[in-house]
């Protein structure tokens with residue numbers, strides 16, 4: 001995939017950062033719609049929420065017991081001496097409790113045991129819920145994307161699309177199994193922590209609250225600025241990543257043109273741009289970190305000093321001060337965490353928006369479950385184009401086809417020839433109903449194409465393009481793509497007819513040889529013959545070949561041509577050909593020029609006509625005779 005550098009810029013950013021969206025009522029509402037995916041797992045989801053609350057609560061008991069332990073060891077400060085709220089202690093029935101050193105230790109271990117169970121359960125349950133609901137969501141998004149019309153894919157860069165989807169969905173997954181839990185835990189911790197702080201000493205709590213929020217707000221503002229600057233460095237890094245990607249993708253060009261020096265200098269330049277930005281950021285980051293160290297520790301010292309004074313006057317015990325400090329750290333830490341969660345939430349809303357957008361888009365009416373061809377839709381193979389005009393939805397102003405009228409009778413071979421850009425592939429696209437004609441109509445056996453369900457029609461056609469893409473998997477799976485559930489015999493039979501059996505059998509693993517991106521590389525001619533075997537196995541009423549032999553050398557062209565002749569027998573075939581020698585025997589040759597039918601007839605008729613066909617033919621013949 002060759003991406004322009006400009007394109008990647010935004011793409012790379014999306015990958016690393018995700019798009020942030022303002023938190024508004026509308027965006028929240030959209031996000032909540034996706035919560036319907038949690039519905040099947042709601043029991044477990046609610047249970048995990050309960051465990052989050054329980055684990056937050058048990059965590060808060062830790063500093064409480066710790067404080068009690070210290071008090072138990074302090075001279076004179078054992079049972080029940082609390083600053084603040086003695087009445088509450090009575091209310092909780094804690095007055096009778098004898099807080100000894102050993103007892104507090106036992107309590108701590110009891111608390112820790114519960115805590116481990118709660119934490120385990122919350123992580124486990126929430127991950128299960130998050131993974132399962134996300135898998136459902138992935139399936140829906142993928143199905144929806146697959147049923148999008150062709151124009152959707154030509155207008156969007158497919159690589160970007162799939163990157164985008166996978167990063168958006170992981171963002172949502174993170175939000176469900178991580179951010180949400182952190183958020184709830186934060187809320188619980190905050191409430192419980194603040195409660196304890198005020199219970200221990202209202203006076204000290206107020207002193208602390210006078211200092212901490214000021215620092216917290218400064219930290220958040222400062223932090224946001226730093227993040228923004230970090231993003232710039234990240235973008236620049238993504239750009240240098242593109243250079244690496246591009247050069248490796250086109251490594252044969254780089255080496256052939258000895259452009260190593262040029263590429264290295266390009267890379268070094270972009271890498272140093274990152275360095276410059278990072279160093280500029282370092283000033284802010286340094287200032288931020290020193291400020292935070294100073295103010296956090298300063299605040300702790302100040303609160304401790306105040307609390308120590310209270311111990312001297314007997315208002316507070318040593319243990320209570322310890323509790324207080326630990327609780328304050330909990331509260332402070334939670335505050336700091338909220339800033340990050342807020343930005344996570346924004347990103348998640350951005351992600352849900354684009355996922356929702358896809359789920360809401362109307363796709364083509366293709367069947368997403370296996371269906372059989374219904375008898376009333378079985379094609380005989382007669383095709384008629386009646387004054388078809390067409391422009392691509394993305395280029396409304398250019399009429400690619402202006403007036404195409406042609407007829408193909410059951411079993412005939414129709415060759416479409418003409419200069420490149422004339423509109424031949426577009427005609428193939430219209431046949432497959434990738435697009436609808438802007439005006440005019442296409443008829444299959446006296447029925448307007450619009451009356452056919454899309455899947456019924458496409459099930460009866462086979463398409464062999466110029467560049468055959470094999471899917472990752474075995475050769476046999478790739479051939480069976482034309483007919484799911486075909487037997488090994490059928491597959492081998494199709495391969496034999498496609499002149500592919502011999503070369504396939506020569507592989508050590510035969511039909512089980514893995515092909516595709518991670519498998520072995522096949523030559524153009526070999527891939528073409530596998531595609532033909534695929535089409536033979538499908539046994540379609542209508543066959544469309546778009547320059548199926550154009551990129552082949554003459555030896556494999558001959559093998560492929562033989563295979564194609566086998567394939568075209570007894571079915572209507574549209575053959576788009578570049579080399580006119582291959583279609584000389586077609587029943588009808590239709591010459592397309594600038595979106596219109598320039599002339600049509602048999603080879604002899606068109607040669608006698610002295611028109612465009614003759615001109616193209618003569619040109620190729622001269623060229624051919626020089627080369628051969």
Ligand SMILES: Nc1ncnc2c1ncn2[C@@H]1O[C@H](COP(=O)(O)OP(=O)(O)O)[C@@H](O)[C@H]1O
Pocket residue numbers: 154392394395400419420421422423424425426427
């Ligand atoms: N997806 C598309 N969106 C917009 N224009 C397109 C698209 N595909 C092809 N075209 C334009 O339509 C014209 C005909 O293209 P095509 O049918 O591929 O020609 P041919 O197969 O005869 O070489 C060309 O000018 C091409 O630029």
Ligand SMILES: [Mg+2]
Pocket residue numbers: 424425426546
């Ligand atoms: Mg073409």
